[in-house]
Amino acid sequence: xxxxxxxxxxxxxxxxxxxxxxxxxxxxxxxxxxxxxxxxxxxxxxxxxxxxxxxxxxxxxxxxxxxxxxxxxxxxxxxxxxxxxxxxxxxxxxxxxxxxxxxxxxxxxxxxxxxxxxxxxxxxxxxxxxxxxxxxxxxxxxxxxxxxxxxxxxxxxxxxxxxxxxxxxxxxxxxxxxxxxxxxxxxxxxxxxxxxxxxxxxxxxxxxxxxxxxxxxxxxxxxxxxxxxxxxxxxxxx
Numbered sequence: 362x363x364x365x366x367x368x369x370x371x372x373x374x375x376x377x378x379x380x381x382x383x384x385x386x387x388x389x390x391x392x393x394x395x396x397x398x399x400x401x402x403x404x405x406x407x408x409x410x411x412x413x414x415x416x417x418x419x420x421x422x423x424x425x426x427x428x429x430x431x432x433x434x435x436x437x438x439x440x441x442x443x444x445x446x447x448x449x450x451x452x453x454x455x456x457x458x459x460x461x462x463x464x465x466x467x468x469x470x471x472x473x474x475x476x477x478x479x480x481x482x483x484x485x486x487x488x489x490x491x492x493x494x495x496x497x498x499x500x501x502x503x504x505x506x507x508x509x510x511x512x513x514x515x516x517x518x519x520x521x522x523x524x525x526x527x528x529x530x531x532x533x534x535x536x537x538x539x540x541x542x543x544x545x546x547x548x549x550x551x552x553x554x555x556x557x558x559x560x561x562x563x564x565x566x567x568x569x570x571x572x573x574x575x576x577x578x579x580x581x582x583x584x585x586x587x588x589x590x591x592x593x594x595x596x597x598x599x
Contacts, residue, residue, distance in 0.1 A: 373431055374441065377448045378503070380424050381455070385499040387417050388455045391462035392495060392558065396488040398469040399481070399551065407466040407473070417459040424452045443575065447568040451502070454561045458495065461554040461561075468547045468554075475544050480530050484551055487523040491555045494520070494562040502565065507573050514566040514578060520559035527552045 391410050398407035428449050431437070437445055465488075472481075494513050501509035531545040531552075570578040 370435055374444060381448055381451055382503055384417060384420050384452055384455045388458040389495050389499060391459050392492050395462040395465040396492060398466055399472060400485050402473040404470050404473045407469040410466040411463050414459050414463040417456055421452050421456040443572050447572045451565050451568050454564055458558050458561050461558050465551050465554050468551045471547050480527060480548060483527050484548055487552060487555050491520055491558050494559055498562045498565045501569050505573050507570050510566040510569040514563045517559045517563045520556055524552050524556040
């Protein structure tokens, strides 16, 4: 392989990292703005997040075409092959994070039309912690920092525990007051979307570890406590 071809291939590998970083930055921004739309009760910002998701979808499609063409033409081996394959999976995961941020923004529009309830602040805290994991895993990818990637991987248990706590609290609200069922259902959707984003961040951690170390991170990640028994329903009072 000539020096020119090696140089061109190296440039393409660098382009992969650049494209992933661009997608990651956009996904993180969408999540941050979706959370702000809930915190500040800003329906206009929520609408902007929903509209902006098209851009992330386009970046993911373009990246997939680029990576597949690179695999076909360059036929990379070993480390380089892991880099390309992992990046394809990460790009798809970032697109899903954008979709979940869009879903959160859709819920925000409904929530902003109703009076907030106490658990809303718990949702914001969970959102901030989830956004931090996404930010850190993107930093880990840029630096190929496996220690940071593993830290994100293990700390997702905090998101699981927050979700379980919020789930129980919201179910209790709905059992005690049927008028809160619609509002609490929307908050449940938001919490579940955040929990899924946390899972996506851990998957990216696994891909980073795979690229750098050449082996899977493993399947012993800590999990949140199971929900267990839920409160017994109380009769509604009209």
